[in-house]
Amino acid sequence: xxxxxxALAGAQRLFDAGHGVNVFKQFVIRKGHASDAELxxxxxxAAHVIEGSYATSPQEQMYVEPQxxxxxxxxxxxxxxxxxxxPFYVHKAMKVLLACGADDVEIAQSVTGGGFGGKExxxxxxxxxxxxxxxxxxxxxxxxxxxxxxxxxxTKRHPCWTRHRLAVDARGELCAIDIDVVMDGGAYLTLSPxxxxxxVLHAAGPxxxxxxxxxxxxxxxxxxxxxxFRGFGAPQTTFAYERQIQKLARLRxxxxxxxxxxxxxxxxxxTATGQLLGASVGTDEVFAAIESVAGRxxxxxxxxxxxxxxxxxxxxxxxxxxxxxxGSGEQRLAGRATVAVGRNGFEVRSSSTDxxxxxxxxxxxxxxxxxxxxxxHIAVVDPxxxxxxxxxxxxxxxxxxxxxxxxDRAARVLRRRLEAWGAERGTSGPLVELARAYAAEPCxxxxxxxxxxxxxxxxxxxxxxxxxAYPVYGWxxxxxxxxxxxxTCEARVLRCVQAVDVGKAINPAIVxxxxxxxxxxxxxWALLENVVYRxxxxxxxxMTNCIVxxxxxxxxxxxxxxxxxxxxxxxxxxxxxxxxxxxxAAAVANAVEDALGVAFDELPISPEAIAATRPRWxxx
Amino acid sequence: xxxxxxxxxxxxxxxxxxxxxxxxxxxEDLRLTGTKEGCGEGECGACTVELDGEVVNSCxxxxxxxxxxxxxxxxxxxxxxxxxxxxxxxxxxxxxQCGICTPGIAVCAAHVVDRGLIAGCDDATARAKxxxxxxxxxxxxxxxxxxxxxxxxxxxxxxxxxEGAR
Numbered sequence: 001x002x003x004x005x006x007a008l009a010g011a012q013r014l015f016d017a018g019h020g021v022n023v024f025k026q027f028v029i030r031k032g033h034a035s036d037a038e039l040x041x042x043x044x045x046a047a048h049v050i051e052g053s054y055a056t057s058p059q060e061q062m063y064v065e066p067q068x069x070x071x072x073x074x075x076x077x078x079x080x081x082x083x084x085x086x087p088f089y090v091h092k093a094m095k096v097l098l099a100c101g102a103d104d105v106e107i108a109q110s111v112t113g114g115g116f117g118g119k120e121x122x123x124x125x126x127x128x129x130x131x132x133x134x135x136x137x138x139x140x141x142x143x144x145x146x147x148x149x150x151x152x153x154x155t156k157r158h159p160c161w162t163r164h165r166l167a168v169d170a171r172g173e174l175c176a177i178d179i180d181v182v183m184d185g186g187a188y189l190t191l192s193p194x195x196x197x198x199x200v201l202h203a204a205g206p207x208x209x210x211x212x213x214x215x216x217x218x219x220x221x222x223x224x225x226x227x228x229f230r231g232f233g234a235p236q237t238t239f240a241y242e243r244q245i246q247k248l249a250r251l252r253x254x255x256x257x258x259x260x261x262x263x264x265x266x267x268x269x270x271t272a273t274g275q276l277l278g279a280s281v282g283t284d285e286v287f288a289a290i291e292s293v294a295g296r297x298x299x300x301x302x303x304x305x306x307x308x309x310x311x312x313x314x315x316x317x318x319x320x321x322x323x324x325x326x327g328s329g330e331q332r333l334a335g336r337a338t339v340a341v342g343r344n345g346f347e348v349r350s351s352s353t354d355x356x357x358x359x360x361x362x363x364x365x366x367x368x369x370x371x372x373x374x375x376x377h378i379a380v381v382d383p384x385x386x387x388x389x390x391x392x393x394x395x396x397x398x399x400x401x402x403x404x405x406x407x408d409r410a411a412r413v414l415r416r417r418l419e420a421w422g423a424e425r426g427t428s429g430p431l432v433e434l435a436r437a438y439a440a441e442p443c444x445x446x447x448x449x450x451x452x453x454x455x456x457x458x459x460x461x462x463x464x465x466x467x468x469a470y471p472v473y474g475w476x477x478x479x480x481x482x483x484x485x486x487x488t489c490e491a492r493v494l495r496c497v498q499a500v501d502v503g504k505a506i507n508p509a510i511v512x513x514x515x516x517x518x519x520x521x522x523x524x525w526a527l528l529e530n531v532v533y534r535x536x537x538x539x540x541x542x543m544t545n546c547i548v549x550x551x552x553x554x555x556x557x558x559x560x561x562x563x564x565x566x567x568x569x570x571x572x573x574x575x576x577x578x579x580x581x582x583x584x585a586a587a588v589a590n591a592v593e594d595a596l597g598v599a600f601d602e603l604p605i606s607p608e609a610i611a612a613t614r615p616r617w618x619x620x
Numbered sequence: 621x622x623x624x625x626x627x628x629x630x631x632x633x634x635x636x637x638x639x640x641x642x643x644x645x646x647x648e649d650l651r652l653t654g655t656k657e658g659c660g661e662g663e664c665g666a667c668t669v670e671l672d673g674e675v676v677n678s679c680x681x682x683x684x685x686x687x688x689x690x691x692x693x694x695x696x697x698x699x700x701x702x703x704x705x706x707x708x709x710x711x712x713x714x715x716x717q718c719g720i721c722t723p724g725i726a727v728c729a730a731h732v733v734d735r736g737l738i739a740g741c742d743d744a745t746a747r748a749k750x751x752x753x754x755x756x757x758x759x760x761x762x763x764x765x766x767x768x769x770x771x772x773x774x775x776x777x778x779x780x781x782x783e784g785a786r
Contacts, residue, residue, distance in 0.1 A: 356718025
């Protein structure tokens with residue numbers, strides 16, 4: 001059973017836990033209406049109703065280092081080292097698998113060659129395999145997936161189908177939004193419920209609207225399981241709402257950016273879950289940044305280097321992304337991090353992994369700033385479960401913003417404690433000298449562990465799906481110019497500008513790298529990436545045919561960092577890892593529509609997909 | 621079979637199957653683990669090395685083909701503890717994230733810079749040429765922008781034909 005509609009119709013019964021046959025999880029969000037009849041009445045009274053159906057394809061993370069893990073046993077204790085995002089996820093899984101205590105198994109992250117969500121939960125699987133094989137063999141066992149095994153077996157982005165209805169009054173204000181989201185979860189539960197949650201929480205978009213209904217379901221099929229991938233459900237629903245908003249702009253003949261600016265959420269507005277937005281809403285700043293560089297749209301018609309006729313177009317989008325865990329997730333998790341006096345300065349200990357996103361550098365900068373010492377005196381300890389507190393998984397755009405803030409707090413307290421110790425014994429001087437003096441004493445380790453504290457006024461109700469879905473949001477706008485070769489139907493991105501409100505760029509090069517990397521993954525998803533299933537198996541499980549953008553496919557990327565500080569992030573920083581993935585696909589679709597005069601509501605917008613629309617092109 | 625070749629300026633001999641992949645000879649026999657495997661099918665470029673002055677995917681080269689030839693891996697780019705200009709600029713520009721593609725990109729980009737393949741080009745032409753010349757090296761993290769910046773900056777540092785100000 002490979003079709004979500006067949007699964008929902010109960011063609012076979014793969015799963016039933018009370019949400020409906022084959023429904024892994026369902027969420028409903030309601031705002032501004034008590035019943036479906038009330039919602040229908042708003043639609044009945046609307047000046048315009050825009051309806052659309054949108055489909056997005058599965059996407060492979062394609063970290064360049066495949067999944068890899070090694071295990072060995074010594075004195076009855078299991079040691080596991082490997083490529084992973086979340087050492088304590090693996091630890092938790094091994095405690096269950098091996099029926100052992102926390103100290104009987106140790107998980108160490110090795111240098112990890114990319115993750116993007118693909119090494120969030122899957123490493124527990126391969127860790128289980130090597131742990132059991134190593135116990136049986138009595139020797140160390142290492143397992144490295146071949147690329148085709150990795151693509152065939154590991155979790156990918158959920159394919160998603162979204163039906164979206166938009167009710168608009170005569171003045172062009174949104175009166176109601178009604179959304180139905182269906183994701184294909186595949187054959188196992190994985191992280192599907194949380195992916196769906198983030199998908200539905202972003203589905204109504206960053207727009208003012210008094211009445212909203214969102215229903216989301218993630219469905220069991222016989223496909224390989226889908227799971228975490230940067231954006232985590234939000235890119236799928238963002239694609240749908242930004243296509244809808246574009247259709248509204250076309251209907252009204254209104255400028256695409258001006259319309260978005262007119263409808264966008266600002267401080268004082270409420271989201272679909274009724275969250276009152278306060279600080280760090282960068283809407284106006286993001287629009288101003290995009291407008292400052294937008295310039296004229298590309299010349300419509302031309303000829304490319306191959307002598308083929310081309311048609312060009314421009315698309316924009318506006319979007320947001322909640323940073324950190326959803327709802328009360330961060331409170332439940334209560335992530336901890338430690339800053340300690342070490343042998344050569346200070347140590348930062350957390351389970352947050354550096355998977356290329358720069359966690360080690362950022363933690364070093366945050367701790368150094370809080371302690372008032374040179375970054376050279378900070379050592380970030382490798383995240384091995386026996387040596388670090390559980391700061392939570394390395395996911396959800398939370399490492400810098402959430403864990404960084406905990407480190408910042410721990411470092412400030414440690415500094416006061418160390419200064420007090422110095423004052424007591426009459427020693428003054430730079431903090432590093434005090435640390436050295438302390439380390440030379442035969443006394444207990446001086447370490448400060450801090451625990452996540454929610455910002456004040458954050459309340460979330462899991463039962464009704466209302467309240468503060470996220471402590472804060474990043475805000476972004478994207479502008480894309482495309483050129484379509486009218487002979488081959490290839491769409492090429494001529495220009496891609498992203499303006500992202502990151503709160504504060506603690507390390508601008510790292511933040512740029514995050515935005516640009518996420519942007520290209522999104523452009524790839526829009527135009528050329530796809531995972532093709534045939535009879536429930538991946539039919540393109542090689543890098544030869546499961547393609548991702550190369551240097552030659554990538555446009556020059558323009559990145560505008562917008563800083564509207566978040567009072568509870570370190571130096572005002574907000575999460576940035578995922579947001580760039582959410583918007584560009586819709587901007588591409590909007591641009592291709594602008595060029596050819598025909599709607600593109602499915603991904604990928606491949607040459608074949610464009611060619612299929614040729615009879616409907618409107619090229620005045 | 622006994623094979624002899626020059627690796628990073630040193631003569632090395634290994635006793636191995638001629639069918640073994642050069643990638644495995646480098647990583648396992650010679651313990652030069654800087655060269656990475658991303659796909660094993662010549663698509664990702666993480667295993668890029670120079671073979672007699674040509675950039676190749678070492679996962680597609682049989683050890684037997686390397687007898688008597690000259691190989692440069694990422695370990696051979698730095699000289700006397702000084703990084704190659706390309707390596708320095710990858711660091712300075714933020715052109716590396718997770719790092720697994722970086723050795724292959726460094727080898728290929730050093731080849732581009734040292735041979736002056738973008739010398740004398742204006743900035744836009746040079747950027748387009750870099751994108752073409754490095755198209756066999758996939759990076760999933762960076763979006764390539766800061767890597768292109770790094771190669772441009774390295775090329776500015778290095779006069780063509782001088783082996784990279786090594």
